[in-house]
Amino acid sequence: MKRRDMILVVDDTPDTLGFLTEAIEQADLTVLVAVDGESALDLVSQITPDLILMDAVMPGLDGFETCRRLKQLPHLSHIPVIFMTGLSDTEHVVKGLEAGGVDYVTKPIVVDELIARIRVHLTNARVAYAARAALDATGRFLLATDGEGRLLWCTPQAERLLAGLRPEAASALAAGLAGLRRTSTPGGAGESFALDLPDGKGMRRLEFTYLSPANPDEYLFRLSEPTAGRQEAVLRDALGLTAREAEVLLWIANGKPNRDIGEILGISPRTVNKHLEQVFTKLGVENRASAAALAIRTLAAKA
16 A cells, blocks of 8 residues: 655644644545644654744744754754745745745645645655755765755765764855855865864864755755874773874884874974873883874774
8 A cells, every 4th residue: 555645734823723624634635633833843853844834923932933853953954844824924924935945935825836845745755855865875975965064964874974063063064165165166175174072082174065056945965084193093982091192103003103293293203102102101112113003992992
């Protein structure tokens, strides 16, 4: 048996809910209802609809804010939201689209037009979701933003690297990605935006490359963490080192003498040696060769 698409209707007017429920069910679609924004958010935390038909103006949490909150949840952000409004003022239409809506219909609602719009957006959402699932399965570090750099979706791999972004870092990321898109050729070699993030024991660097437009007002980026940064983080976390000690150990493992390491890191050879003494103590080894061998084994185990 073919699965019926599920439509969540959010409206505070009983008459409207009754009218829409009947019309949508006659179109062979399943209907869920919520009478306000809070109820809708509670409902989608338990059941994931295929599309949401949202009244723009409701008491309490209005449709715009409900949509914004929904789009902040990665596992629900793909759900298309169509706004219903009796307001013909352009600013309210724009407000709905800026909140994350894909379309709007005006009241009184023309049923045939509404069902046609619902079917178009269900089809578009299925195609987009299938494409993202394929990207997820291939382990790609990809994300998409709108024109202002605000995150629309990302693959699970990218989401892990971006987990726990603070508001100021999220703002810096949005500004950086918007600027990168405006100044870059899609897929341009060497064109990237870097973001340094604190992670408890030091800084980690993420790099973003603009790939291409994906849909209207949707832009695709590739996310990476430079190899050196990843290797330092692995040594630091696995061996209980400071960020600087991990840097020194990484260069020791690459066969560099203290003088070269000092030049690379901008510190004196004497300071390099002091860090190295701490590394020997923490690792329980007595010389450079043993420390390098342990570093190489640790990196190989985490590869």
